[in-house]
Amino acid sequence: MTDLRVKLCGVELKNPVIPASGTFGFGREFDEIYDISLLGAVATKGLTLLPRLGNAVPRIAESRGVILNAVGLQNPGVEAFIEKDLSWLRSKTRVVANVAGSTLSDYEKICARLDGLVDFLELNISCPNVKCGGMAFGIRPEDVKEVTHVAKEAIRKTPLMVKLSPNVESISRNARAAEEGGADCISLVNTFTGMAVDIERRRPILANNTGGVSGAGILPIALRMVYEVAHAVSLPVVGMGGITCAEDAVAFLMAGATAVQVGTANFTNTRACPEIIEGLAEWCDRHGVREVSELTGTLKMN
Amino acid sequence: MREVRATILENRAIADKIYSLTFHIEEEIPIDCGQFCMIGIAGHPLRRPIAICRAEGGRITVCYQVRGEGTRILAEDYKAGETLSVLLPLGNSFPVADGVRKIALVGGGVGIFPLISVLRKYAPEREVYSYMGFRNKAAMCMGYELERGKKLKVATDDGSVGMKGTAVQAFLSDLSENRPDVVFSCGPLPMLRALKKGMEGKDIPVYVSLEERMGCGIGACLVCVCDKKDGTHARVCKDGPIFDLKEIVL
Numbered sequence: 001m002t003d004l005r006v007k008l009c010g011v012e013l014k015n016p017v018i019p020a021s022g023t024f025g026f027g028r029e030f031d032e033i034y035d036i037s038l039l040g041a042v043a044t045k046g047l048t049l050l051p052r053l054g055n056a057v058p059r060i061a062e063s064r065g066v067i068l069n070a071v072g073l074q075n076p077g078v079e080a081f082i083e084k085d086l087s088w089l090r091s092k093t094r095v096v097a098n099v100a101g102s103t104l105s106d107y108e109k110i111c112a113r114l115d116g117l118v119d120f121l122e123l124n125i126s127c128p129n130v131k132c133g134g135m136a137f138g139i140r141p142e143d144v145k146e147v148t149h150v151a152k153e154a155i156r157k158t159p160l161m162v163k164l165s166p167n168v169e170s171i172s173r174n175a176r177a178a179e180e181g182g183a184d185c186i187s188l189v190n191t192f193t194g195m196a197v198d199i200e201r202r203r204p205i206l207a208n209n210t211g212g213v214s215g216a217g218i219l220p221i222a223l224r225m226v227y228e229v230a231h232a233v234s235l236p237v238v239g240m241g242g243i244t245c246a247e248d249a250v251a252f253l254m255a256g257a258t259a260v261q262v263g264t265a266n267f268t269n270t271r272a273c274p275e276i277i278e279g280l281a282e283w284c285d286r287h288g289v290r291e292v293s294e295l296t297g298t299l300k301m302n
Numbered sequence: 303m304r305e306v307r308a309t310i311l312e313n314r315a316i317a318d319k320i321y322s323l324t325f326h327i328e329e330e331i332p333i334d335c336g337q338f339c340m341i342g343i344a345g346h347p348l349r350r351p352i353a354i355c356r357a358e359g360g361r362i363t364v365c366y367q368v369r370g371e372g373t374r375i376l377a378e379d380y381k382a383g384e385t386l387s388v389l390l391p392l393g394n395s396f397p398v399a400d401g402v403r404k405i406a407l408v409g410g411g412v413g414i415f416p417l418i419s420v421l422r423k424y425a426p427e428r429e430v431y432s433y434m435g436f437r438n439k440a441a442m443c444m445g446y447e448l449e450r451g452k453k454l455k456v457a458t459d460d461g462s463v464g465m466k467g468t469a470v471q472a473f474l475s476d477l478s479e480n481r482p483d484v485v486f487s488c489g490p491l492p493m494l495r496a497l498k499k500g501m502e503g504k505d506i507p508v509y510v511s512l513e514e515r516m517g518c519g520i521g522a523c524l525v526c527v528c529d530k531k532d533g534t535h536a537r538v539c540k541d542g543p544i545f546d547l548k549e550i551v552l
Contacts, residue, residue, distance in 0.1 A: 025521065059524075061515070067517075069523075216347065265347075267518050269342075270389060
C-alpha cells in the first residue's frame with residue numbers, strides 16, 4: 001500500500017488532498033457526508049478581521065465545464081471562527097486558514113491572531129487593496145512581496161502559504177516576489193476573472209457582473225502555471241485548478257506540486273476529495289509508487 | 303443528507319416546459335415536506351436544485367421547468383432506466399404546529415411543487431386550502447394533486463382556467479371568510495412580495511420557500527444567501543429554503 005503522507009513546510013499531512021478555500025466552509029457540512037478527518041487538511045473559507053456579508057445574489061453561474069463565483073468573502077470574521085469552529089476542525093485534521101484583507105494592517109492582524117493556532121496561513125492576495133485604488137494585492141510583484149513580508153513579520157510559528165492570482169502578467173515573477181517577501185510555500189491558482197451572460201436579459205448572470213472562473217475547464221492553464229512556478233522558486237508548491245479526479249491530482253504532483261487543493265469538484269461530487277485520495281493510492285499501487293511524495297516534480301519535458 | 307445513485311422510473315412533460323421526474327433510490331431516507339434535492343447532470347459542474355413533490359418509500363417525484371441548458375439536457379437525455387446522482391434531502395421543511403387546523407397554500411408557477419408535498423402530508427387530516435396561479439392553461443399541471451385539499455382555487459394570467467388574476471388575489475379575496483392558521487407560499491419574487499403586502503397587519507404566520515442559484519447545496523459555500531431583517535444573511539439551501547416572512551427582506 002502506498003504511503004500517502006507528504007511533508008509541507010515541515011508539517012506532515014496524512015495525504016496531499018486539501019479542499020480549497022471557499023468551497024468547503026469550515027468543514028462541518030461536508031462532515032455530515034463523510035468523516036473529514038480523512039483529508040490531508042482543510043483550507044477554510046477566507047477569513048477577514050470583521051464579519052463580512054459579501055456580494056448581492058446571484059453569486060454563482062455556470063459556463064461550459066466551469067463555474068463562476070462572486071461571493072465577496074462572506075464570512076463570520078476571524079474571532080467567530082476561532083471561537084466556534086477552530087478547535088473542532090483541528091480535532092479533525094490539519095487547518096489551512098485562508099486570510100483575506102483589504103489593507104496591509106488587516107493581513108498583519110489576522111495572521112498575528114492565528115499564529116500558532118492553525119497549521120498553515122494561506123494569504124488570499126486577490127482581495128482589492130484599498131490603498132492601491134482597489135487593485136488586488138496579488139497583481140504587481142512589489143505588492144505581492146510587501147503583503148507577504150508584512151504577514152511573515154506578524155507570525156512566529158505557523159508556516160506562510162501565499163495563494164497566487166493567475167490574472168497577472170507573470171505568475172512566476174509574482175511567485176518569486178512572494179519568496180523574497182518570506183513565503184514558506186506557494187499555492188496556486190486562484191480563480192480566473194470571467195463573465196457569464198444571460199442573453200435574454202442582456203445582463204451578466206452574476207450580480208457582481210464578473211466572477212472567478214474555476215472547474216475542470218481551467219485545468220490545463222493552472223497546470224502550466226503550477227509547472228512554471230514550481231520551477232521558478234525553491235519553495236514547495238500546492239497546486240490547484242480544475243482537479244476533479246485522482247489522475248488530475250497526479251498530473252499536478254508531477255508538475256511540481258507537493259500537495260493539491262480541490263475546489264469546484266466538491267460541488268459536482270460531494271465525495272470528490274475522498275475519492276481522489278482513494279484513487280491516488282490505487283494509481284500509485286498500480287504504478288509501483290511506494291510514496292506519493294516521490295511523484296512531485298517528476299514530469300519529463302519533451 | 304446523502305448523495306445517492308437513483309434509477310429513473312419516469313421523466314415526462316406534464317405542461318409547457320414542465321417535467322415530472324420520478325426516480326427510485328435503494329435506501330429509504332426520511333424526507334419532509336418542502337425539502338429539495340440537487341440533481342447532477344453529466345458534464346455540468348453544478349447540480350440543479352429541485353423541489354421534492356412526493357416521496358413514498360424509495361420512490362421520489364420532483365418537477366422542474368426547462369430554463370437553461372442543464373434542465374434541457376435533464377428533460378431530453380435522461381430516460382427511464384438510467385441513473386442519476388442525487389443529493390438529498392436538503393433544507394428545512396414547512397413547519398406545521400400541532401394546533402394548526404387550517405393551512406393555506408399560495409403557489410405560483412413552479413412554486414406549486416414544494417406545496418404539493420404539504421397537501422400529500424396534511425390533507426385531508428387538516429383543512430388545506432390551495433390557491434394556485436399559472437400563466438395560462440398550457441402551464442397548468444398536477445390538478446389531481448392540488449385537489450387533495452378542502453378547496454382549490456386556480457388563477458391564470460389570461461383567465462384561460464379559473465379566475466383571471468393571481469394566486470395572491472385569489473387567496474386574499476377568500477381571506478375574510480376563511481382565515482387560515484398558517485400560510486405557506488412559493489413562487490416568483492413579485493408574487494411573494496404581493497403576498498407580503500397583502501398580509502401586513504393580519505397576524506397570520508406566513509412561511510415562504512425561496513429559490514436561488516446554488517453551489518454546494520449543503521450550506522458550505524455561502525453562494526445562495528438571502529437578506530435577513532436583522533442585517534445578517536441566511537443560507538437558502540441550509541437555513542431555508544423555507545423562511546418566516548417576518549424574518550427576511552424580499
